[in-house]
Amino acid sequence: MPIQKSKVTIFDVAKASGVSSSAVSYALNGKSGVSDVTRDKVLKVAHELGWKPNGAAQALAKAKTQRVGLALGYDPKLLSVESYMMELISGLGAELEKYDYSLLVRMAVGEDAKLSIIDDWIATGNVDAMLLVNVELGDPCVALLEEHEEMPVLAIADASVVGNLPSLSSADADAVRRAVRYLYDLGHRQIARVGGPESLAHSYIRDSAFADVASELGMRYRCLHTDYTPETGREATKRLLAFSEHPTAIIYDNDVMALAGLGVAASQGIKVPEEISIMSWDDSLMCTAAYPNLTAMGRDVVDTGKQAAGLLLKLIGGERVGHLMEGPYELRARASTGPAPAAE
Amino acid sequence: MPIQKSKVTIFDVAKASGVSSSAVSYALNGKSGVSDVTRDKVLKVAHELGWKPNGAAQALAKAKTQRVGLALGYDPKLLSVESYMMELISGLGAELEKYDYSLLVRMAVGEDAKLSIIDDWIATGNVDAMLLVNVELGDPCVALLEEHEEMPVLAIADASVVGNLPSLSSADADAVRRAVRYLYDLGHRQIARVGGPESLAHSYIRDSAFADVASELGMRYRCLHTDYTPETGREATKRLLAFSEHPTAIIYDNDVMALAGLGVAASQGIKVPEEISIMSWDDSLMCTAAYPNLTAMGRDVVDTGKQAAGLLLKLIGGERVGHLMEGPYELRARASTGPAPAAE
Numbered sequence: 001m002p003i004q005k006s007k008v009t010i011f012d013v014a015k016a017s018g019v020s021s022s023a024v025s026y027a028l029n030g031k032s033g034v035s036d037v038t039r040d041k042v043l044k045v046a047h048e049l050g051w052k053p054n055g056a057a058q059a060l061a062k063a064k065t066q067r068v069g070l071a072l073g074y075d076p077k078l079l080s081v082e083s084y085m086m087e088l089i090s091g092l093g094a095e096l097e098k099y100d101y102s103l104l105v106r107m108a109v110g111e112d113a114k115l116s117i118i119d120d121w122i123a124t125g126n127v128d129a130m131l132l133v134n135v136e137l138g139d140p141c142v143a144l145l146e147e148h149e150e151m152p153v154l155a156i157a158d159a160s161v162v163g164n165l166p167s168l169s170s171a172d173a174d175a176v177r178r179a180v181r182y183l184y185d186l187g188h189r190q191i192a193r194v195g196g197p198e199s200l201a202h203s204y205i206r207d208s209a210f211a212d213v214a215s216e217l218g219m220r221y222r223c224l225h226t227d228y229t230p231e232t233g234r235e236a237t238k239r240l241l242a243f244s245e246h247p248t249a250i251i252y253d254n255d256v257m258a259l260a261g262l263g264v265a266a267s268q269g270i271k272v273p274e275e276i277s278i279m280s281w282d283d284s285l286m287c288t289a290a291y292p293n294l295t296a297m298g299r300d301v302v303d304t305g306k307q308a309a310g311l312l313l314k315l316i317g318g319e320r321v322g323h324l325m326e327g328p329y330e331l332r333a334r335a336s337t338g339p340a341p342a343a344e
Numbered sequence: 345m346p347i348q349k350s351k352v353t354i355f356d357v358a359k360a361s362g363v364s365s366s367a368v369s370y371a372l373n374g375k376s377g378v379s380d381v382t383r384d385k386v387l388k389v390a391h392e393l394g395w396k397p398n399g400a401a402q403a404l405a406k407a408k409t410q411r412v413g414l415a416l417g418y419d420p421k422l423l424s425v426e427s428y429m430m431e432l433i434s435g436l437g438a439e440l441e442k443y444d445y446s447l448l449v450r451m452a453v454g455e456d457a458k459l460s461i462i463d464d465w466i467a468t469g470n471v472d473a474m475l476l477v478n479v480e481l482g483d484p485c486v487a488l489l490e491e492h493e494e495m496p497v498l499a500i501a502d503a504s505v506v507g508n509l510p511s512l513s514s515a516d517a518d519a520v521r522r523a524v525r526y527l528y529d530l531g532h533r534q535i536a537r538v539g540g541p542e543s544l545a546h547s548y549i550r551d552s553a554f555a556d557v558a559s560e561l562g563m564r565y566r567c568l569h570t571d572y573t574p575e576t577g578r579e580a581t582k583r584l585l586a587f588s589e590h591p592t593a594i595i596y597d598n599d600v601m602a603l604a605g606l607g608v609a610a611s612q613g614i615k616v617p618e619e620i621s622i623m624s625w626d627d628s629l630m631c632t633a634a635y636p637n638l639t640a641m642g643r644d645v646v647d648t649g650k651q652a653a654g655l656l657l658k659l660i661g662g663e664r665v666g667h668l669m670e671g672p673y674e675l676r677a678r679a680s681t682g683p684a685p686a687a688e
Contacts, residue, residue, distance in 0.1 A: 067448070074438050086430045093451030094418050102470075103449040104411070107437030126446075230633035256633045259603075263635030286630060289574035289600045291607030 009100065010051070017045040067104045068096060068312050069127035071117040073134055074109040083255075083284040084301055085133075088156070091305020092131070099313060101128075115140055122148045129153065129312045135161055136199050152315035154308055159323035161201040166321035168308055172202055173209035175297045175329035176251075179279060180213045182331055183249045187340035188277065192222045192247040194236045194257055206253070222247065226257060233257025237264040241276075248340045249277040255286045258294050262336065273338030283332055292335035299329045353444070354395070361389040411448045412440060412656050413471035415461040417478055418453040427599075427628040428645055429477075432500070435649020436475070443657055445472075459484055466492045473497065473656045479505055480543050496659035498652055503667035505545040510665035512652055516546055517553035519641045519673035520595075523623060524557045526675055527593045531684035532621065536566045536591040538580045538601055550597070566591065570601060577601025581608040585620075592684045593621040599630045602638050606680065617682030627676055636679035643673045 010028065014021040019038055026034040027042035028051075034042075070092075072085065093103050104127050108114035118141055121127050132141060135157035142163050145153045155162040158169045183191055193210045196203045207223055214221035222240065226232035233252060237260065240247055252258035258280030265272050272278055272292055280287055283298025304326050311321050354372065358365040363382055370378040371386035372395075378386075414436075416429065437447050448471050452458035462485055465471050476485060479501035486507050489497045499506040502513045527535055537554045540547045551567055558565035566584065570576035577596060581604065584591055596602035602624035609616050616622055616636055624631055627642025648670050655665050 072434075072437065074434060083427075089449065090416075090418060090451060093416070093449055094453050097451050097453055097457075105433065105437055105447040105449050107434060107441050109438050109441055113441075230629050233633070256629050259630065259633040263633060263637075266635045285574050285600050286603065289577070289603040289607060290634075291610045293607075 012049055013042060013046045013051050016049060017042050065126060065128050066100055067102050067127045068092075068309075069104045069106070069117075069121050069130040070133070071106050071108050071114050071130075073114060074107045084282060087301035088133070088305040088308070091302035091307075092309045093305075094302075095306040095309035096313075101309075101313070115144060118144055122151050128316045131156065131308060131312065132162075132165070133157075135201050137161060137201055137204060139201075152312065154311050154315060154321065156304070156308060158201055158205050160205070162323075166311065166315060167323045168304070168311060168326060169323065170202070170299065170304070170326050171328045172205045175299075175331075176206050176209035177213045178329070178331055179251055179297055180210065180217070180219070182333070183251075183277060183279070183337065183340075184217050184219060186249075186277065186338065188219070188247075188249040189340065190220045190245065190247045190249075192224070192240050192250045194233055194240075194250060194252045194261070195223060195225050196228050196253040198225045203253070210251075220247075226253070228254055228257065230256050230260040233260040234264055237261045241265075241268065241270070247276075249279065249337070251279045251281070253281050255280050255282050255284045255294070255296070258296070258336075259286055259290050262290060262292075262294070272336050275341055277337040277340070279337055283330075287332075287334070290336075295334045295337040296332050297329045298332050299326065303327075356393055357386060357390045357395050360393060361386050409470060409472050410444055411446050411471045412436075412653070413448045413450070413461075413465050413474040414477070415450050415452050415458050415465075415474075417458060418451045428626060431645035432477070432649040432652070435646035435651075436653045437649075438646075439650040439653035440657075445653075445657070459488060462488055466495050472660045475500065475652060475656065476506075476509070477501075479545050481505060481545055481548060483545075496656065498655050498659060498665065500648070500652060502545055502549050504549070506667075510655065510659060511667045512648070512655060512670060513667065514546070514643065514648070514670050515672045516549045519643075519675075520550050520553035521557045522673070522675055523595055523641055524554065524561070524563070526677070527595070527621060527623070527681070527684075528561050528563060530593075530621065530682065532563070532591075532593040533684065534564045534589065534591045534593075536568070536584050536594045538577055538584075538594060538596045538605070539567060539569050540572050540597045542569045547597070554595075564591075570597070572598055572601065574600050574604040577604040578608055581605045585609075585612065585614070591620075593623065593681070595623045595625070597625050599624050599626050599628045599638070599640070602640070602680075603630060603634050606634060606636075606638070616680050619685055621681040621684070623681055627674075631676075631678070634680075639678045639681040640676050641673045642676050643670065647671075 010021050010024045014024045019042060023034050023038055024042050027039040028046060096103060106117050108117055121130060129152035132153055132155040135155055142165060145151060145165055146163050153165055155165045155167040157167055159167050191214060195207055210223060224236040226236055240250060250261055252261055258278055261278050262272060265276055270276055280294040280296035283296035287294035287296045315321055354365050354368045358368045363386060367378050367382055368386050371383040372390060440447060450461050452461055465474060473496035476497055476499040479499055486509060489509055490507050497509055499509045499511040501511055503511050535558060539551055554567060568580040570580055584594060594605055596605055602622055605622050606616060609620055614620055624638040624640035627640035631638035631640045659665055
């Protein structure tokens with residue numbers, strides 16, 4: 001069964017031009033160590049084969065294992081409710097595939113397990129680079145990886161919590177500010193946020209931005225924390241609605257909690273959005289399945305995965321990567337938000 | 345930073361008893377090729393170290409890469425809406441971790457990409473075994489793997505579509521029968537099923553079981569197919585409700601479509617469960633976040649992942665595995681189902 005490969009690697013160029021892959025690497029990267037005649041031949045062949053110069057292809061020259069490591073915290077229920085990780089893996093894997101790279105996944109079960117896996121990868125060189133996700137405040141994984149510059153790593157986290165590690169962060173603070181301002185413009189003056197676990201760095205970033213912008217706008221606000229499950233989202237919503245002057249709008253940190261919030265409103269006969277506006281975060285398919293459809297801050301996580309793959313390949317290729325930020329979130333206004341109810 | 349390993353491998357036993365790992369393997373597996381003196385010594389050391397004999401540990405003896413391959417179809421939106429895959433990966437990874445195994449994930453982008461990845465793994469021996477998921481009717485991946493007995497593979501699919509490959513299947517037919525009977529016992533006599541893509545083997549299995557049991561019980565039934573998204577779930581629901589004598593109960597093939605079904609009912613002012621019962625499948629956290637809470641057929645997919653890992657390690661160790669079935673689904677009755685409305 002013939003299987004065609006569509007991508008051109010430096011190995012293909014080497015084969016077609018009859019020189020070693022390191023000679024091809026030297027020639028294509030403009031380094032010395034190869035004669036002008038060979039360089040010309042390699043460039044001609046590379047052009048004919050349609051080889052494209054970029055950091056990712058350059059990485060191939062230095063690759064040892066053709067694998068990128070991803071250690072995931074073992075929390076099956078949380079992993080399953082958050083579509084984030086599967087979308088990230090999809091984008092990451094799809095982009096890595098173009099460069100014959102695979103994703104090596106290990107589940108970190110128990111305390112310090114993630115640290116142990118990282119330690120193992122540093123010791124064995126079983127992966128060419130690592131992706132660090134779900135970074136916590138003061139995360140020991142960051143310190144360990146800072147000590148081992150030989151292991152290229154990209155942290156998917158805010159620059160403020162990753163030390164010297166290269167990072168790709170989501171535009172969370174900006175998104176929180178825009179979400180709050182959107183509700184303010186609809187007339188809301190009492191607002192609440194139902195956030196994720198306080199230990200997570202991005203919860204802290206969002207909390208701070210939320211408090212800042214609400215204060216700036218002169219709004220009254222509350223911020224509660226959960227473990228991301230529907231149960232804790234429901235409890236938080238009930239607590240917020242129990243206040244005599246309850247918020248007229250709630251922003252949730254994920255979709256399943258916003259869905260639970262809709263349920264609390266329905267069960268208490270509170271109309272959405274006439275009496276309370278509900279806003280979600282992440283915008284998985286759940287938001288357009290819910291009734292009313294949930295307004296959400298969404299972003300293209302698959303694209304983040306692809307971007308992360310490109311950065312990892314650059315790092316493997318020896319390029320420097322600093323602190324980068326994803327594109328902005330998109331505010332997707334739907335039926336669950338509306339003008340604030342008139343004050344009584 | 346000292347990292348402790350808790351599991352005892354045959355390599356640990358070899359080191360402690362001062363013999364080769366193959367001698368340990370012979371001794372522990374009761375094979376010839378090792379003297380009685382050595383066998384006794386190995387067994388004593390193995391006992392002292394707490395080594396446990398099982399298929400998984402035996403697999404270590406034959407392991408080459410310590411990796412299990414998983415090729416996923418690239419369909420980011422579908423992957424993200426289905427918590428199934430992330431739960432499976434969690435269980436799989438957690439169990440593999442105990443035996444120093446990792447999961448090598450590749451995304452199959454485009455037609456024949458999955459076949460190409462499998463072909464590559466067979467050719468390179470880059471993984472010790474493979475997991476085959478989302479098997480389609482007449483899947484060419486099955487044929488390719490049947491030709492290559494040297495690559496251990498476990499198909500997560502019904503025995504009827506995997507040829508000679510070892511398989512672990514979900515108890516779908518049984519679950520469909522129980523779901524229909526549950527609704528029948530509530531008095532429903534007109535029932536519908538909103539299924540997934542017709543090309544998937546498990547859609548076919550569920551369709552057949554649904555038609556069979558509904559016929560046996562003398563119920564009127566309809567079966568529609570979707571691509572698993574809320575949009576198609578919503579369209580199917582609208583079509584079903586447009587019939588003059590519409591079904592009084594609908595069983596959906598996943599949670600997000602059942603949620604969309606709840607939304608259609610709410611938007612048309614049809615009360616759930618008083619006027620229509622809605623039943624879901626998979627039982628992700630969405631079901632207990634929705635209002636009313638969704639009755640669902642649920643199962644422990646994380647556990648399936650663990651079971652699959654154990655079977656893969658057995659296969660790597662040279663053991664034979666036939667066609668196995670997961671434990672039964674659990675019918676989790678909640679507020680979205682109730683007695684059929686009285687006939688007019």
